[in-house]
Amino acid sequence: MSALASLIADHVTRRFGDHLAVDDISLTLEPGKITALIGSSGSGKTTLLRLLAGMERPDSGRVLSGTTQLSAPGTFVPIERRKIGLVFQDFALFPHLNALENVMFGLRHLPKADRATLAASWLDRLGLSHRRDAYPHHLSGGEQQRTAIARALAPEPVAILLDEPFSGLDPTMRDQVREAALEAVRAAQIPALLVTHDASEALVNADQIAIIDTGRILQVGPPEDLYRKPSSLEAARALGPVHQIDCDQLPEDWKQYVEPSAKTVWYRPEALQIADGDRFTITRTRLAGPVTELELMLDDGCPVYAACQLGTVLHAGDRVGLSLDPDLLLVF
Amino acid sequence: MTFKIHMIAGLSLLVGAVAACSNPADTPTDDATAAPQPVLTIYSSRHYDSDKELFAMFEEQSGARLDVRESGASQLLETMRAEGDQSPADVIIAADAGSLWRFQDAGLTQPLSSAALNNVVPANYRESDGNWFGVARRIRGIAYDPDRWTPEELARWDLLASEDKAGESCVRSTSNIYNLSLMSELIHRYGNEAAQTWATAIVGNMARNPQGGDTDQIRAIAAGECSLAIVNHYYWIRLGASETEADQLVAASTSFLVPEFVEGSGSHVNITGAAVTTTADDLKLAEDFIAFLLTETGQSYVTRDTKELPLLDTTALPDGVEKVPAFVASDTQLDVYGENQAEAQRLFDLAGWN
């Protein structure tokens, strides 16, 4: 199994009793690229990860690393022989070993002297060299997760699978840790799967996004494609809020952007931006960091939603005009 | 919620049991209107079923109620010491003269001057001032394989120490008082050094480390692990009297004899005895009880199941006991057994006799 091989799921299915957790999924994880697997709870993303890792056996289909079969009818390579790194949401560090020893755990195949050196260099890379001797219960969440990543990467695995690794972290440090971690992952040049339910995390960090819903892959592709051209409403919703408007309620000058036969059209809130005019009345404003979310009403009572960067402060009751970016209209 | 219910139930059990604990062994007396029933409290170091029948018989005969505490002699002694003047004990029964002496030495017994008892019990089986009276005899002798030894080769205790007995003997541990009493008499007769030498030689002759009780030693002879053992007579008798065929075979394949110290010296004899305590309320009742133990009926109950020898040769022997060879008791005062007990244990320790 070479480090430059893709990790491939080929028409895998997994059933638990009556419940079809993974339904004929095929997905290729290319080396050097981070694939984000995004879906809501119960969508099957964790099951898919477990199938790839070897924690579950598929009912049908295969898992391959390059051309080597890992799971197939008649073949099953157990976890301990797959050399696939795992990182969990709750870190799963060994409580009886300090950080260095944790990282050294998977390095048994190396001579003793080299183990400690290699482990130390990995901790260094992730900015933890001063915490080498600390036990997990003395480390902060971010430190623990970085240790877990070092531990998974140190044995030079053929792939790495991360199961919501950053959701257990403090928001203030989450970005930092995530950046350091994913940088190390990228540098390893192996296929990487990042399971997440956080759309912005996927959009920012992934090279490829796969959207999963009720056991099926809805769409796979680069983030921009998926964001701007989702193949279905569910796929669109997976990556951000989507609002709906009936076509006959559209203002006249917007109807031109829409197919005459379409009944309903969907849009991302940032499709609407403040412009000149006063056709819309603001009913609510909500500050969300750099962007303000607005709820507005057209004269005839049709509600619309916008997400704008505002120059001036606006209040409920103000009358404004909105412009529509037709690229952010979604039609299915 | 269920846990709390369980806990409350459990604690109610506690409270209820405490309330109910006012002696469930109380048998309601019929004569509630008559004079209060006399109570005789016995502290006994024996624990035989036949004793229960003995006590029941006396209760019937005397109309008194018997409260019996059965425990080890040392525990009883310590209990009485702790209870002091409050102790309810009236009579002590102990299965070894050494134990009786310890009670006397601790000041827990009182001299009973009873002409009746003095008549029945020979002088060498009672304490001169009446602090205790023997009620049964027990002999420590030698069980042996008759195919291997003749009685002459085992006729004296010192013969056991000779070299031809190497690897042939089985004995039980010295934590048991029977061995200690025997040793006490040896110390009395021969002094510390000789007694220790004897004990060391015995240890050297052991076929195996001391383990189990006297019965186990006899069984070991039958199994061939050793050819002689120091045992109390009644264990050998009981094997013969057992309903189990295996036991009877064991008894049949072994013989028993009672050695002397030197020719004509007499043999080591021990007693089960009774004493009246300093805290006894009703001396007459206590005396009656001891006298009862010495009657024909009493003796038969005392010795029937235990297979001890009755105090007097003239009394009927329990079944099977007739197999014990005739012997003459040594003239050593039984007090000696208690006086030398601590020294006996010390010498055993030094001799390596566990």
Place this chain on the structure above:
Amino acid sequence: MARTKPKLSVCLTSRVGIKLKRGKAERSMPRLTLSFSAIPPLLVIALVGLPVFAAIFAGVSTGDGATWTHIFENRLVPYTATTLWVLFLSAAIMIALAVPAAWLISQYEFPGRSIFNWALILPLAMPGYVMAYAWADVMGVAGPLQTQLREWTGLSARDYWFPNLFSAPGLAFVLASTLFPYVYITARAAFSMQSLATLEAARSLGAKPFDLFWRVAIPVAAPAIIGGLCLALMEAAADYGAADFLGIQTLGVGIIRSWTSFGEPNTAARLALMLIFIAGTFLVAARIFQGQRGTQQTSVRWRTPQRSDMPVWAGISAFALCTAFLLICFFVPMSRLIWLLLEHQARAPDLMPLIRSTLILGAMGAATAFVAALVFSLATKRHESLRLGARLVAAAGYAAPGAVLGLGALYILRETGQSLSGAIAIGFLIWIYVSRFTSAGVEPMQATLARLPKNLDQASHSLGVTGLRQFWRVDLPLIAPGAFAAALILFVEILKELPATLMLRPFGWDTLAVRAHAYATDERLAQATLPALLIVLAGLAPVLLLSWRLSQSERT
């Protein structure tokens, strides 16, 4: 912060033991850091500790007897060395029995697993001395094994070598077979509580099944296992019945001997001090070992790992292993006893009063010790210094042999000028049970408490629930699983107890243990089997309940 009302805390303490004085309604002085809530644990500490200290004090304060010099010079070192050797062997055997079994049962599926799960706790119902009698009978020169051997080979008893039960390894084996369930229970709980994620992470790093066991599960479970081992070893150290029967000169035997043969109970008390010192060393060693290492998993998800399948050959081996353990530690001795019973058609008259006394004393003792353990576990949460004192006192009581505690009780009896009859005797006996066994009740409760999140107290306080209300509504329900286990363990231990019961029971309150001992010392083993079997039977029900309960709690 709400204060507990003095009346209520006194109400609690008056439940604890019969001999307790009413708590005084002290005004809490500003400079004292202890509040009213410290009264119950202080009183219980006094209750549990008094008999031990009475005995030790009496032993130390009276002058040296001639015996003490003799023992000190000639016997103390051999007694101690033998005791340590037996304990070491016992520990080795217990670990060899309990840990692999617990691992297999908690991690894998194999034929019979669900039965072994609870069945391996059964030996707990057997007293050590009964196990000794049974195995001695089986292994003895006149017993079935050797007799058969002689018949087959035609050799005489002196010609062949046969494992000798009457030896230090033999004693270690006997003690280990009745006490290993303690280690099994704690090991199984520890293994079941592992984070699934940790194990999977280990596997992803290349750990094979044995590696998982050796490098991950054992180190994390080690503190818990050591805890169970300490409990078992203290029990083994205090044993007298089995050691005496098998002729091994341990401290326990020496203690009794210095009393019965030398007539010096004070020397006995001094030797007991040695035992307590050894037990204290165990406890300290266990704490040091726990030291730096973390035991709390970083994982928040306490998922019980799913059990994995095994290849057929492995499954059969696991089955065979567990069956062998069960046979050796329970079924062989039990069936031997039953065989003896039937073969000799032994009749033991009048067992009903014995059964009643045994059950009542067991229940009363267990209930009282339970409350004491509860107070120790819960009320010392707020007072760290008290907690340490409580555990030390409880450990001293547990390590002291029953006979020594009985001695202590007698000294107290003398001071109070009472006699040992009726309610007073029961009171003292229950008191000694509490002193002796509270530790066994505290351990399961502490284990449960350790698993709880640390800030439950704060959460409760923030909701205005403090003091006694908190005790009733929060602490008690949370400690329920451990408390249930504690109650059952206490009951079984008291059922089996012999020396203190022998000394302190009131008239007409003989227990099954007392009767079995009487027959056995009279060398009527056949008669002893019936009460002995009844002890085991009486203990089986709570043991099974305990086992069922434990496996229930593991499933959550």
